[in-house]
Amino acid sequence: xxxxxxxxxxxxxxxxxxxxxxxxxxxxxxxxxxxxxxxxxxxxxxxxxxxxxxxxxxxxxxxxxxxxxxxxxxxxxxxxxxxxxxxxxxxxxxxxxxxxxxxxxxxxxxxxxxxxxxxxxxxxxxxxxxxxxxxxxxxxxx
Ligand code: 5GP
Ligand code: ZN
Numbered sequence: 536x537x538x539x540x541x542x543x544x545x546x547x548x549x550x551x552x553x554x555x556x557x558x559x560x561x562x563x564x565x566x567x568x569x570x571x572x573x574x575x576x577x578x579x580x581x582x583x584x585x586x587x588x589x590x591x592x593x594x595x596x597x598x599x600x601x602x603x604x605x606x607x608x609x610x611x612x613x614x615x616x617x618x619x620x621x622x623x624x625x626x627x628x629x630x631x632x633x634x635x636x637x638x639x640x641x642x643x644x645x646x647x648x649x650x651x652x653x654x655x656x657x658x659x660x661x662x663x664x665x666x667x668x669x670x671x672x673x674x675x676x677x
Contacts (some may be wrong), residue, residue, distance in 0.1 A: 539584045544635035548582050557609065562595065563602035568639070572649060575642040577612035579603045586634040587625040603638045616642030620651055 538545035546552040546562045557577055558565035568576040579602045582597040593657075607619055622639040624631035643649065 536634045537575045537583050542635045544580050545584050556607055562598040565606045568664050573642045575610040577606050577607055577640045579638045585636050587636055591636050607640050618643040
């Protein structure tokens with residue numbers, strides 16, 4: 536297991552810092568966020584230190600997303616929210632504050648005031664089409 540000493544989530548995985556654990560297997564760990572933005576706010580991490588989605592090896596992303604689904608269903612069953620957002624931040628511009636990749640499970644209630652929603656405004660289809668082609672070229676060359 537590739538964990539590092541100075542990372543707070545690696546410390547949580549190793550049990551050096553206490554956490555409210557909700558799931559663990561050989562590759563993943565999930566625990567409650569101690570600054571919850573909603574009742575049931577939980578975090579899911581791989582047992583592999585990697586800072587973000589760009590660097591995360593595919594073999595760790597798969598099991599981690601599986602655990603996200605498992606925890607999301609568990610939180611839904613217990614909290615019974617109106618909906619659920621899965622959030623994952625990369626870099627400071629996206630307000631990432633802990634640099635060990637993690638997925639937030641955030642239960643939502645209608646009109647809860649959390650500012651993660653946006654109005655749907657149709658884009659320029661020509662522009663979207665051209666950008667999609669360029670992005671597809673990048674994904675193909677990975
Ligand atoms: P980010 O801003 O990087 O997407 O989210 C980091 C999250 O980690 C925040 O929601 C923050 O509350 C949570 N967090 C930071 N330190 C700790 C900790 O020591 N224990 C737990 N359970 N959560 C933490
Ligand atoms: Zn770490």
